[in-house]
Amino acid sequence: MNKASYGIMALAVLAVCCFAFATGFESDATIDHDGDTDVFKISTTETFKINYVLDEADADKTLKFNAKVVNRAGETMANAVSPSTGTLTSGEDYTITVTVPANPAKYTLVVEYLVDSEKKSEDKFAFTAVKPIVLTVNLKADDVTLNLEDFGVYFYIDGEKMEDSYKTITMKSNGTGSVSYDWIADPVGEHRFCVKAVGDSGLITGLDEEHIFYAEDNDYSLVTALAFIVLILLLIYAVRVYRKPVKNFGKPKSRR
Structure with missing residues (x-):
């Protein structure tokens, strides 16, 4: 075997070692639901487990999370996650409870992970709230x-x-x-x-x-949006009619 072959083999081994090292310490975030569905009954509670693995460089730093539920417009649902913030231990599951909104629609659970107050990662779980x-x-x-x-x-x-x-x-x-x-x-x-x-x-x-x-479709968000648009158009029309000047044709001439 010539020197070139040995050189190629050495580079291959080095590449494999580097890959194993990199994947072994790569940061990893997960959201797991206690079930195999993403369709939930409105106004109920669902349990999730979140997990984040720090890489080696951040192993001695503080790991925290912030969690929220947003609708398709990106609006945050009030009091939908408990606890909505807290401290995590790298690699260990942490349980949070989500209160499914009362309005049938599509939502997303968003969890962001912070290392020493700096946002490092974000994970999401999309779900649909329905009436049974x-x-x-x-x-x-x-x-x-x-x-x-x-x-x-x-x-x-x-x-x-x-x-x-x-x-x-x-x-x-x-x-x-x-x-x-x-x-x-x-x-x-x-x-x-x-x-x-x-x-x-x-x-x-x-x-x-x-x-x-x-x-029928359980997602009423589109219907609500269309109804709001129709209401705005009706208000604009009403204002225009109200402000439209009335023509003054004068008093009718009296007959002689």
């Missing part, structure tokens, strides 16, 4: 003498089993009952759902029957 879609099915036992106490059912939406929809039902003495499920989703358009029993529940009218429903 309430699905209800009325059930009736074909035979009221059947023992139908606390039998379980699941809701299926568009053919998919909703794992959090499990309900237990006790039919009334006349063999009737109902079951409801709050679907937390942001699905615009037509959908189908049904209720299926867990195991054998006898002959019950209402189970496995498909129902169709339509979901």
Whole structure:
């Protein structure tokens, strides 16, 4: 092997070492939600874990964070994060609680990280606040003498089993009952759902029957903006009409 080959190998090893060193101490910020969804019910609370890893040069410095929730216009939602500021330990999870705004719309959780009061990084988590879609099915036992106490059912939406929809039902003495499920989703358009029993529940009218429903857009921010624009235009029109001079045609001439 000639000297040129040794030189190339040495450079390759040096490059790998430098890459490993750089990636091993690179600053890293994360936001993790306790769940696998970014669609939340309005006026509820959600838990997040934030984490930031200091690089080696900043290892002995103070690490703090500021957190807020903003709407699509960039406006900060009041009292939406608790705590909204605090001190972190590098590499350790820190839990914050987000209060989902009451207005259905799209929002973003923004967390900025400061090292000795200097902003070093920023991380974001986009989510949608929605009103739940309430699905209800009325059930009736074909035979009221059947023992139908606390039998379980699941809701299926568009053919998919909703794992959090499990309900237990006790039919009334006349063999009737109902079951409801709050679907937390942001699905615009037509959908189908049904209720299926867990195991054998006898002959019950209402189970496995498909129902169709339509979901509208939960984001009212655009509608609100358009309504505001229309209001401004109406005010401008009203002012122009009010200030428009009235022509004076004079007094009518009297007849002789």
